Amino acid sequence: MPASPASALSRRHLLLAGAVGLTSLTTLGALAPARAEEVWSEEFLTRPETREGFLVDDMDEWQIENARFLIAVIKGHELDEQAGVITLATAIVESWLRNYEPAVDLDSGGLFQQRPSMGWGTAGEVRHKKRAVDAFLGLGAHSEAPGLLDLAPDYREWAPGRAAQAVQISAHPERYAAQVPAARALWDRHAGDVAPYTD
Template sequence: MPVSPSAALSRRHLLLAGAVGLSSLAALGSIVPARAEEVWTEEFMTRPETREGFLLDAMDEWQVENAKFVIAVVKGHGLDEQAATITLATAIVESWLRNYEPAVDLDSGGLFQQRPSMGWGTYDEVRHKKRAIDAFLGLGDHSEAPGLLDLAPDYHEWAPGEAAQAVQISAHPERYAEQIPAAQTLWARYAGDVAAYTD
């Protein structure tokens, strides 16, 4: 069951403290840091707001890079495949894994179509891929909006699509579940070769 936003926000500091603890363990070697040759960019792309769909086996280089980066950031926080699956499915639905510069829906932007007016950060922060992923997970200091770990700290007990919807509050909640198989495929395809990103 989702918790109220006020209750979620009240335990944000505890969750952040837990994340810091996981990050500390990572620094001690339980998680391998990102390889030096791996350079993640903040490139942007635009698209019309349509329902043409996401083509898993026709992804362009930007989509592949963004999928790998989501996995790297999730790993960097010491989180697991389920967290990555929820995060990837959400980014597929919201942006087809492309980092959007202009607002395509009111003031929304970035991988998760986060809205500055709804507390997700500034115009630039919602388009900054690392900050956008952190905010979605509930681990972004810049964001006032509750994320996954705020609203569903027991996300393993949730249907992944329902966990995504708890964060996004979409008018089309069924779309997240539709993309779970694609997200699981992306994890299986790339996770073994992507190192944790901890910067």
């Protein structure tokens, strides 16, 4: 992973490193203290992240921040845990919770590997984390592709993996269900102390 710019070493980053570090989610459980309100900067929303790999028990700072941001957006839309699990499982499968640049598959990019050529927005928009989440949910005005709430408005009645596949139309639909336990672990670990994000 490339070194973070000096401007990224904020008090929030130091808190993440100190309170969470690279310790196992299982070990930490619900023991981490509540955090101060997080500020999601434009640099955070658009920075390049290119290292592959995802391990739920060995997530680094950027993966943790991305998971927390997805949860913040879900809560900002007043959606529930099921929507959060579907969204997190999808991002784990598609990007290992990394905001990919450059594209790793044709013109795919970002947390959800959305393709501008398939109507998900511009190359910049699919890598803008808030716009990417909104598009996945079907709440992004910039996106022409149908999202979760378009395709599965009754998503609470769907198996999470099936709901993710309805949006992503993957050649490997079984992969989403396989990451549901990891997604639930992330929701359980972080949802209680992440404030809704609505900007």
